[in-house]
Amino acid sequence: MDSFSVEFVLPDCTSSFTGICSLVARTGSGELVVMANHERAVMDLPPQALLLRNEKGEETVVLVSSAVLTVKDNECVVIADAIVFAGSSNKEALERIREEIKKSADGDSLLAEMAKGDLMFIDMVLKA
Helix, strand or coil: CCCEEEEEECCCCEEEEEEEEEEEEEECCEEEEEECCCCCEEEEECCEEEEEEECCCCEEEEEEEEEEEEEECCEEEEEEEEEEECCCCCHHHHHHHHHHHHCCCCCCCHHHHHHHHHHHHHHHHHHC
């Protein structure tokens, strides 16, 4: 089966996967499945869990915050503010951070909107 690579680009690091057969993501208009030789695409992704499936059928769940996905020449690049691999987070620390962020989430200001997005992402990570 044909495969492709996926690279996650963050402000402070990158993480790469090879031998990926499918990537499943939600977009504003529905669910998208990327497979090898997919046509070129660029899309905005809401905070969500991306599902990567490799050639052996093994699945990796990657939680992304505020991301852009590009697909080109059998390579996907996800540029995100943050990623978390499901099951690898410090939930106690996230709970403390969540409580601090909640203090900024009231109102209609830009800071409040950003805080609400961060809270959505933290809630998603805590549930994973």
